[in-house]
Structure formats: C-alpha cells, structure tokens
Amino acid sequence: MGHKLRQHIEQITPLSDAEFDYILSHFTPRKYKKHQFLLQVDDPVRNDFFVLSGLLKLYHTDAEGKEHILQFAMEDWWICDYQAYFNQTNATLAIDCIEDVEVLCLSLQNRDKLCSELHKIEHFFRRKSNGGYIAMQRRVLSLLNNNAKERYEQLLAQYPMLFQRVPKTLIAAYLGVSRETLSRLS
Template identity: 55%
Template structure:
C-alpha cells in the first residue's frame, strides 16, 4: 500500500491518519497473465490502480477485430469509465498481459473519499483531468498523424514496452498493420 501513498502524494500530501483511512477503501488483487478484469457486457463496479504488471483496455468491432484503447502499467488507472460513472454495462475488455497486482475500488468509494477528504477530491480531479488530456491527445494522434508520428509518440509514452510487447499488440494500438509496424521498426 506504500505505493498507493506515494502515488497520491505525488499530487497531494497526506497525514498518516488520512492514509490509514484511505487504504481501507482499496483491496489488493493478484492478476494472472491472460486473466480478464472486465468483459464487454459486465456491470462495471470497479476501477483499478495498477501496482505491477501490464494490462490492455480494448474493444472488438462487429467483425471481431481488436482495437486497443490503452495499455496500463504501474500507477495507471483503468476501467470502462463511461460505464463506471454512468453505472452501465461495459463496452470494453481489460486483460492482463503481464501478471501483476492491482488495487480495486468502487464508485461508492471514490464518492465517499471525495466527500470526506478534500485532498482526495483534489487527487481524483487531477487524475481524471490528466486522463482526459491523455485520451484527447491519443484521439488527435489517431485522427491526424502519420503512422510514423504515432509510432514516435508510442516510443515516447511506452519506451519500456518496445522489447517485451508482442508486435501484434503494438500494431493494434497504433492502428497499423504488422507490415507497417515492421517498416517503422527498421527506420
């Protein structure tokens, strides 16, 4: 739980008493490789903070093609946020690519901590804002950049994933074919 404290304190400081209270609202879960935390159609009750491992958030189109919305690594948050906040069914999947651990919390927890601790309300607002900015940047890249520019942005955002991640997943994230990705790699 010390990593959670460091993660929160990157944005706002906490007393020991505040953190002791906050940590009681999160549960730790081990996640195995290829295990799903969320399936399309599930009720979305949880959001997850990545402690370790690597995860992908993705959806399938009507032909079964996979589109990766995000990879999530240490200190990243993930869920189907549209479904989470609006209490709807999931439209995405979350799958573990590399085994690890996550912290699990609920919308009720988020609302309770925000109401009781202004520091947590501030923390959640900053995290949500940063996530929105990152998503907007990803959409801009997908809509208006070349495959080369998307690849360069990926390298900048996920430098540690280039060697260990299957090329198929990187290509899906970038919205390019494996052949195009191979050409980008060779440059």
C-alpha cells in the first residue's frame, strides 16, 4: 500500500526507509465502493486523498441539477476540495467513486506537521501544488479558447486511459458539452 506513495514522492525527492515509514504513519488508508461519496457538499473537509487504486470524480452540481466535473483522479493522483481543505470550511464540491477505490487520507494537521518537520515533504507538496496550478490554468484556457472538438482531442491525447474507464456522460460533463455533442466528436 505505502509502496505506491513512496514511488510517487520519490519522483520528486528521495526518501530513506525511516523517513517514508514516518510519513506513511500520518496517512489513514480507506476503501470506498463504486458510487460511494468521499465528500459531499456542506461536509467538513478533513482530508486530501492520494489514490492507490480506482477512479474518482470531483464535481459541482448547479441549481438546475447539471453536473460539472472539475477533475478525475486515478492511481497516483491527488483529489480534494482544496479551497475547503486549506481554509477548513465546508465543501462546495463533491467527490464520488466511479470505481471501487482505495485511498490514503491526509489531514491538513498532519500535512502541516510533515511539512514543518521534513523539508523534503514541503518541497514535494510545493512541486505538486505548482503542477496543479499549471494544469488548472491550462484547463481554464482550453475552456476559454478551444471548441468542443479541440477540448475532446486534447483530453484524449493527454489521458487516453480515461476513455477506457469513464462513461461518455462523465467525459461530456468534464468537457462541458452534452452527451449528444460528445457522440458527434468521438
């Protein structure tokens, strides 16, 4: 279980066995079933989630009941309502399992503790956050500048494995198009 996390962290910074054991002791493993929620709107946001196995979606449901997917997360990805996590407020987004999922949960208190005690982990999370900011900026620019076909092709090129695991209705919700429009694009 911890092995995947260690490989993930060591893509950025090396760890000794003792350092990794200490880091892992701050995480809580959890399993969720397909369609189960990790987080619902108005819940307190207690954890950031590192995905060991399975597939999740982070989304907002508008006043008309339409789902807007902000993020998918699969193995070796992180997922959370970060605004609520870092501000310690209630969730404005939901996280739901598309498949059965195993995650490692990290509370903000444990994250802050690890970052203050281990420069390597602070460096790791800073690099992960920077990558997340860049990805979000690219996504916003793609939504502003690209048509539906270009967004579809960009997603397919970047994450071809998503198309094998995610129903077309969810891909459409991520791209901001109807299911019918997605069928014409694919």
